[in-house]
Amino acid sequence: xxxxxxxxxxxxxxxxxRFLADRYDHETRMKISRGDGxxxxxxxxxxxxxxxxxxxFAESLGGLGGGAVENMIVMEELGKxxxxxxxxxxxxxxxxxxxxxxxxxxxESIIAGGVTTAFAWAEPxxxxxxxxxxxxxxxxxxxxxxxxxxxxxxxxxxxxxxxVTARTGGGQREQAGVSLFLIENGAKxxxxxxxxxxxxxxxxxxxxxxxxxxxxxxxxETDGAFPLVSRIIDEATTALCAEAVGVLRExxxxxxxxxxxxxQFGQPISKFQVLxxxxxxxxxxxxxxxxMALMATLKLPDPAAVxxxxxxxxxxxxxxxxxxxxxxxxxGMTDELAIGHYFKRATMIESQFGNTDWHLQRYEALAxxxxx
Amino acid sequence: MDLSFSPEDAAFREEVRxxxxxxxxxxxxxxxxEGEEWSKEDYLSWHxxxxxxxxxxxxxxxxxxxxxxxxxxxxxxxxxxARADTVPIxxxxxxxxxxxxxxxxxxxxxxxxxxxxLSGEDWWCQGYSEPGAGSxxxxxxxxxxxxxxxxxxxxxxxxxxxxxxxxWGFFLVRTDASVKAQEGISFLLIDMKTPGITVRPIITLGxxxxxxxxxxxxxxxxxxxxxxxxxxxxxxxxxxLAHERTGxxxxxxxxxxxxxxxAIAATELDGDRSLIxxxxxxxxxxxxxxxxxxxxxxxxxxxxALAAGKPPGAESSLLKIKGTExxxxxxxxxxxxxxxxxxxxxxxxxxxxxxxxxxxxxxxRAAPTYFNMRKTSIYxxxxxIQRGIIAKMVLGL
Numbered sequence: 001x002x003x004x005x006x007x008x009x010x011x012x013x014x015x016x017x018r019f020l021a022d023r024y025d026h027e028t029r030m031k032i033s034r035g036d037g038x039x040x041x042x043x044x045x046x047x048x049x050x051x052x053x054x055x056x057f058a059e060s061l062g063g064l065g066g067g068a069v070e071n072m073i074v075m076e077e078l079g080k081x082x083x084x085x086x087x088x089x090x091x092x093x094x095x096x097x098x099x100x101x102x103x104x105x106x107x108e109s110i111i112a113g114g115v116t117t118a119f120a121w122a123e124p125x126x127x128x129x130x131x132x133x134x135x136x137x138x139x140x141x142x143x144x145x146x147x148x149x150x151x152x153x154x155x156x157x158x159x160x161x162x163x164v165t166a167r168t169g170g171g172q173r174e175q176a177g178v179s180l181f182l183i184e185n186g187a188k189x190x191x192x193x194x195x196x197x198x199x200x201x202x203x204x205x206x207x208x209x210x211x212x213x214x215x216x217x218x219x220x221e222t223d224g225a226f227p228l229v230s231r232i233i234d235e236a237t238t239a240l241c242a243e244a245v246g247v248l249r250e251x252x253x254x255x256x257x258x259x260x261x262x263x264q265f266g267q268p269i270s271k272f273q274v275l276x277x278x279x280x281x282x283x284x285x286x287x288x289x290x291x292m293a294l295m296a297t298l299k300l301p302d303p304a305a306v307x308x309x310x311x312x313x314x315x316x317x318x319x320x321x322x323x324x325x326x327x328x329x330x331x332g333m334t335d336e337l338a339i340g341h342y343f344k345r346a347t348m349i350e351s352q353f354g355n356t357d358w359h360l361q362r363y364e365a366l367a368x369x370x371x372x
Numbered sequence: 373m374d375l376s377f378s379p380e381d382a383a384f385r386e387e388v389r390x391x392x393x394x395x396x397x398x399x400x401x402x403x404x405x406e407g408e409e410w411s412k413e414d415y416l417s418w419h420x421x422x423x424x425x426x427x428x429x430x431x432x433x434x435x436x437x438x439x440x441x442x443x444x445x446x447x448x449x450x451x452x453x454a455r456a457d458t459v460p461i462x463x464x465x466x467x468x469x470x471x472x473x474x475x476x477x478x479x480x481x482x483x484x485x486x487x488x489x490l491s492g493e494d495w496w497c498q499g500y501s502e503p504g505a506g507s508x509x510x511x512x513x514x515x516x517x518x519x520x521x522x523x524x525x526x527x528x529x530x531x532x533x534x535x536x537x538x539x540w541g542f543f544l545v546r547t548d549a550s551v552k553a554q555e556g557i558s559f560l561l562i563d564m565k566t567p568g569i570t571v572r573p574i575i576t577l578g579x580x581x582x583x584x585x586x587x588x589x590x591x592x593x594x595x596x597x598x599x600x601x602x603x604x605x606x607x608x609x610x611x612x613l614a615h616e617r618t619g620x621x622x623x624x625x626x627x628x629x630x631x632x633x634x635a636i637a638a639t640e641l642d643g644d645r646s647l648i649x650x651x652x653x654x655x656x657x658x659x660x661x662x663x664x665x666x667x668x669x670x671x672x673x674x675x676x677a678l679a680a681g682k683p684p685g686a687e688s689s690l691l692k693i694k695g696t697e698x699x700x701x702x703x704x705x706x707x708x709x710x711x712x713x714x715x716x717x718x719x720x721x722x723x724x725x726x727x728x729x730x731x732x733x734x735x736x737r738a739a740p741t742y743f744n745m746r747k748t749s750i751y752x753x754x755x756x757i758q759r760g761i762i763a764k765m766v767l768g769l
Contacts, residue, residue: 124731125641127711132643151731152712173643195730196717198739203715205730264508274756318704325746329506329754330531330583333747335575344577344743347707348715355708357652 013073020081026338029082037202038085038158047113053091054111061107072242072297079246082345084201086155090116092239096232101220118159120150120206128354130233131175137166142215146208156204157194159185169223180225181217199348234306237353241293241309244349248286251324251342258328278323285316304366307359314356321346384445388452395421400459410459412537418459419492429466436474437490443678454624465489465496469542472608476600497535499543507757510553516545525591535571535584538564548603559605561597578740620688621695623668629702636709636734660701667694686765689758696748703742710735
């Protein structure tokens with residue numbers, strides 16, 4: 001057994017951490033958040049200076065020869081700095097689909113930084129079930145016509161392309177009959193309502209109003225894309241768990257720093273045992289999260305491991321986020337301090353790609369043999 | 373032993389309910405649900421309506437304009453206001469500074485301030501917490517030095533709720549630094565328009581401007597605006613803490629919150645059923661309702677003891693802790709219920725056009741309310757401080 005990073009992996013982590021410390025402090029992050037919601041310059045630096053957009057791809061695809069472990073390493077660092085740029089949407093998800101469908105051209109464009117993707121899978125009435133799809137794609141000539149409404153599509157306001165799940169057959173909650181499309185953002189018939197998200201990012205409601213897309217927009221098999229969708233969502237959820245580790249480590253670190261500086265009743269509040277134990281709990285949540293993110297990563301594509309990790313980490317995010325604010329007291333309630341923004345991101349991760357309950361139920365179904 | 377309210381109390385409840393039905397302003401109904409915030413005028417319009425009826429200050433003695441209600445009637449009244457989801461009557465004037473004034477104030481202070489509090493003419497804020505004095509309030513450093521018939525006040529207060537609207541503030545200030553912390557504090561009433569006062573907004577996690585920093589620089593306050601003796605301010609502060617605690621548990625507001633949550637969970641879909649039929653979610657709702665029932669009957673026991681003439685004890689700390697935990701839990705489950713639609717942020721950044729609801733209307737404030745309600749276990753004596761009070765005062769530890 002060996003959980004140590006290779007030299008290259010250590011280098012990726014350290015270079016990224018140094019870059020974010022230099023170029024992505026909290027003030028910069030808030031400026032980006034209040035501006036366009038992402039920084040093309042930062043993205044360009046990710047592609048050209050750091051090369052991290054190539055980290056999880058095989059050398060045969062133009063990558064650095066990494067995989068899911070590299071995604072984990074990168075995502076944890078991005079979580080520590082609350083990075084808004086679409087690594088998850090583009091490299092993990094877009095790159096994952098491109099890799100699995102043999103779209104070398106797309107992998108290359110992603111690595112170069114020219115293509116960014118947003119993943120339109122959720123629907124207003126589908127809750128967290130990726131098979132619960134009413135958006136339809138019908139053949140028209142050599143292409144397809146899409147109709148429907150996708151909910152809370154993260155990074156859609158600025159992504160160059162949308163990856164969309166649509167029904168080409170089957171009933172609303174069936175896994176069969178799902179197809180996948182890669183569509184240029186802003187194509188005719190694709191209407192967006194863009195908005196900020198509670199954690200300072202950007203998302204859109206995306207409406208397909210008889211959007212005509214060409215035949216080559218299809219990614220993977222007609223009607224048979226669900227296993228692929230499910231697999232990539234599991235990869236994304238695993239990467240999200242790694243981001244959560246970064247967020248949890250910062251929630252703990254910043255809270256402990258604050259408690260050691262803040263004096264009441266003639267001593268630092270970190271001297272109060274009741275607060276010490278709660279900071280220990282936060283520390284333990286971060287450690288267990290790191291273990292679960294690692295487990296899920298190494299066991300990919302095991303869906304049970306992914307749901308175990310997300311359920312465990314989801315609980316930790318709620319606990320640590322709430323304790324961080326409570327221990328900061330009034331200061332934790334201000335928009336000015338970074339801690340509140342970590343709390344918000346923690347809150348949003350808890351429900352992204354299925355909340356704690358959803359993953360608990362999925363794990364139960366997988367482990368105890370119930371129908372999901 | 374009797375669980376029911378007396379026929380007189382039931383009739384009183386009917387009267388209150390009818391009055392609210394007939395008089396609560398139409399334009400305030402459902403305002404928060406639509407993503408708006410209460411304006412100064414909203415607070416004042418309902419204050420004035422209740423003031424004209426003689427109901428705005430339920431706990432005041434009749435000689436100063438109170439309605440002369442029993443503890444039970446006051447409880448029923450607050451329950452009915454919550455049931456109707458009215459704009460709250462802010463506590464700073466009516467239930468905080470006024471009792472201090474009618475208990476410790478001079479006849480001149482009573483005549484000058486109480487009628488204006490009752491009418492809503494003066495908006496009050498509370499100058500207690502300081503950057504270095506939160507849970508440890510007695511360590512406050514804002515100082516007031518005598519200069520003839522004035523105090524000259526210098527220092528900084530923080531977390532001052534709605535000070536941006538305030539005409540007056542009641543402040544704890546240090547008048548003697550040479551004695552034990554609690555013994556050198558005085559209670560001053562300060563006109564917020566006095567030169568040297570600067571109010572700066574603090575924006576909180578939900579994007580709200582509810583609280584402020586208040587800076588005081590050579591603020592001259594007439595000595596006649598001191599309540600109680602010099603260096604006896606801590607007595608006023610402690611009295612205020614132990615005073616009127618009706619409604620501190622927020623039971624009725626939480627009942628209303630759970631009703632709304634149930635409606636949301638019945639509407640939200642979870643596959644081929646509604647979310648409320650999901651056994652996980654249903655279990656959490658059930659636990660919440662059980663916790664609320666326990667809180668309600670704890671409060672009723674206190675109320676019955678009070679009605680029987682027993683003095684209020686430290687159970688207000690229990691009501692505050694459990695009440696705020698339940699309020700927070702409601703917002704947590706509401707955010708969970710709305711699923712993806714907790715993410716859209718209803719406040720656009722700057723001049724963004726994010727004015728119309730994204731997703732269902734009930735999801736609009738789910739996240740900001742969850743964020744905002746974290747304050748309840750911090751303010752008014754944090755829940756850690758409240759547990760300390762129970763440990764010391766009730767358990768004798």
